[in-house]
Amino acid sequence: MATGRTHRPATRSRGIPEATVARLPLYLRALTALSERSVPTVSSEELAAAAGVNSAKLRKDFSYLGSYGTRGVGYDVEYLVYQISRELGLTQDWPVVIVGIGNLGAALAGYGGFASRGFRVAALIDADPAMTGKPVAGIPVQHSDDLEKIINEDGVSIGVIATPAGVAQQVCDRLVAAGVTSILNFAPTVLSVPDGVDVRKVDLSIELQILAFHEQRKAGEEAGAESGPDSGTDTGAPAAPPAARTAGGSRKGPDGDVPAVMPA
Amino acid sequence: MATGRTHRPATRSRGIPEATVARLPLYLRALTALSERSVPTVSSEELAAAAGVNSAKLRKDFSYLGSYGTRGVGYDVEYLVYQISRELGLTQDWPVVIVGIGNLGAALAGYGGFASRGFRVAALIDADPAMTGKPVAGIPVQHSDDLEKIINEDGVSIGVIATPAGVAQQVCDRLVAAGVTSILNFAPTVLSVPDGVDVRKVDLSIELQILAFHEQRKAGEEAGAESGPDSGTDTGAPAAPPAARTAGGSRKGPDGDVPAVMPA
DNA sequence: CCATCTTTGTGCACGCGTTCACAAAGACAT
DNA sequence: ATGTCTTTGTGAACGCGTGCACAAAGATGG
DSSP states (O other), X not given: OXXXXXXXXXXXXXXXXXXXXXXXXHHHHHHHHHHHTTOXXXXXXXXXXXXXXXXXXXXXXXXXXXXXXXXXTEEEHHHHHHHHHHHHTTTSOEEEEEEOOXXXXXXXXXXXXXXXXXXXXXXXXXXXXXXTTOEETTEEEEEGGGHHHHHHHHTOOEEEEOSOHHHHHHHHHHHHHHTOOEEEEOSSSOOOOXXXXXXXXXXXXXXXXXXXXXXXXXXXXXXXXXXXXXXXXXXXXXXXXXXXXXXXXXOOOOOOOOOSSOBO | OOOOOOSOOOOOGGGOOHHHHHHHHHHHXXXXXXXXXXXXXXXXXXXXXXXXXXXXXXXXXXXXXXXXXXXXXXXXXXXXXXXXXXXHTTTSOEEEEEEOOSHHHHHXXXXXXXXXXXXXXXXXXXXXXXXXXXXXXTEEEXXXXXXXXXXXXXXXXXXXXXSOHHHHHHHHHHHXXXXXXXXXXXXXXXXXXXXXOEEEEOOHHXXXXXXXXXXXXXXXXXHOSSOXXXXXXXXXXXXXXXXXXXXXXXXXXXXXXXXXXXXX
């Protein structure tokens, strides 16, 4: 009853795999750094190292965009910056509204990463009348009553939700009704949206929990001993995982490439 | 030359797939909500809806933890909350340090989601002497000179980096040297860490860029016709991907389950 | 005790993403 | 021009994750 948006097709947008799209910003950042250092060209191997990915993956990613490299030489940094920027839609201006100007919302408003790359904070919106008019990061907060008006006037299509979980869905509904079709959600809730609206979710608590899982496992393994702490019915707290530490070094990074931040 | 940590094995921690681990916090949140409403049992279908996932996927996820359900009835909410909490290592206390108390760091310090679920902000650390001693979210900021001491004394194994990108790697190195084995990185940089250390990355800018990509695609499709702002030489804009169908509602959400927040 | 009904747990198939490995392409030197 | 050397672009194989569909399990009612 909640989501209504159960299985998803993992659509491949215009032939570019989602996994690739998610990495393009990473490449772009690395390329921008090279550009600032006036590096003219870069090989897939170098760029891959800078972006923290496998070079074959990088080449395949770029192959979805076209053949922008020169065999025997590498990629032209400036050209690639332009192509990726264009592909990501960063050559145009994206007005963004941030709803919920609490600690997090205020931090986001002042976050440099937003302002860079074509994103412009068009408005800060909060439901608290006491906040209205107060400047945050140089932008005056507006009251949520005007949400629809603001979105329409500025042609905003991307909204950031930084409200408490309780009102997130409701804010989301209003944003969507007003015309927003992409939402970045910081509230710890599953948002339900109609088809055609993108939602990406960032949940700090979830990230920590995932780290805790691996951390616990590391501690447990190191404590060595026999099997799993659990397996039994209860076992209560697996007992103090001895103050881990000591990089044994051999641990094979319990990573993997999993979300935690994902659509819907 | 940066990472030094190229290909990764996508380790399957103790038999539990990473993808599943990443969803456990999601289930836990939904279950906690049910628990607060004193709901005794829940079916996979209901819980899946609340968590925004497919019910078959949820059942398979739980099957990795063991057989905690009762056929014909469903899952016992309280029991499941306990099992998942234990599996994630949330039954113990995790002291966390936050390094870099700027806008974002301060917001994180005050973020409720941290304090909940077993995570305790053990210390706030900043390199600015002017910040030292100043209380943020009720916790006095300490100078980064004492970083190692703080980590050792409190047995901190999880660190949060909220510094500018320029010093992130350096802070990371110190954290790792001091014994931290899990890092949540908010700085827009690829961190290089030794094996055995987990890094999860949250990049707000990347999330927005991914949204922009889909947003552009939606706009392009709608505008149908020409498109290609440039196209120029090569493939250029493969010109109107046949103006897909309109918003006939049939738009199949350009989602997919991709990171943007991921290890390393 | 048996029948029926609900819901779990999972075998299986499919598709996406990753990685390897190599041929094609071009730069560069001779 | 021709040969060599570097690096791209990609075909193919593999593995993980997802979702279907169903048999097994147990609750419930007669």
